Amino acid sequence: xxxxxxxxxxxxxxxxxxxxxxxxxxxxxxxxxxxxxxxxxxxxxxxxxxxxxxxxxxxxxxxxxxxxxxxxxxxxxxxxxxxxxxxxxxxxxxxxxxxxxxxxxxxxxxxxxxxxxxxxxxxxxxxxxxxxxxxxxxxxxxxxxxxxxxxxxxxxxxxxxxxxxxxxxxxxxxxxxxxxxxxxxxxxxxxxxxxxxxxxxxxxxxx
Numbered sequence: 001x002x003x004x005x006x007x008x009x010x011x012x013x014x015x016x017x018x019x020x021x022x023x024x025x026x027x028x029x030x031x032x033x034x035x036x037x038x039x040x041x042x043x044x045x046x047x048x049x050x051x052x053x054x055x056x057x058x059x060x061x062x063x064x065x066x067x068x069x070x071x072x073x074x075x076x077x078x079x080x081x082x083x084x085x086x087x088x089x090x091x092x093x094x095x096x097x098x099x100x101x102x103x104x105x106x107x108x109x110x111x112x113x114x115x116x117x118x119x120x121x122x123x124x125x126x127x128x129x130x131x132x133x134x135x136x137x138x139x140x141x142x143x144x145x146x147x148x149x150x151x152x153x154x155x156x157x158x159x160x161x162x163x164x165x166x167x168x169x170x171x172x173x174x175x176x177x178x179x180x181x182x183x184x185x186x187x188x189x190x191x192x193x194x195x196x197x198x199x200x201x202x203x204x205x206x207x
């Protein structure tokens with residue numbers, strides 16, 4: 001049975017955030033809100049957690065996970081960011097964007113795109129996500145909470161509890177979530193390329 005924490009979306013309770021991070025550190029898989037939709041995630045080196053998420057979402061080994069980072073300085077440990085990219089990211093992050101960049105050696109190999117050695121990264125503005133990342137001190141490995149056969153992310157925490165109570169360790173109820181995934185932007189080749197339009201406005205990145 002998974003635990004179910006009701007956490008205030010604007011003023012997360014520190015006690016519950018600490019308990020959530022203890023679950024993550026002990027190898028748990030958690031459902032939590034971001035500024036786009038709810039996500040399911042685990043700690044970065046948690047191979048068992050990653051396999052559980054793949055089974056939950058029915059993902060093949062080619063599906064890329066996203067590293068959800070607290071801020072740009074943390075993002076810079078895991079991705080190669082040149083000056084132009086940094087300026088762009090500083091203007092638009094935190095926000096509902098997934099940025100694809102070339103990965104540094106800090107990224108575990110199992111997370112990389114096998115041919116391109118790229119990684120998707122996020123810096124969410126959502127207060128619960130930010131509080132989790134601050135307490136954890138490292139990125140969360142995440143994918144959007146879209147169940148097999150569905151086209152949109154789950155948005156009702158009570159429905160998540162009914163569907164997932166035997167498949168994850170913790171569901172964080174931060175209120176109703178969005179039903180659009182993040183906007184995906186590639187900065188791998190220098191010029192921004194919009195890969196997927198989601199809830200983040202792609203206009204600032206359009207050439």
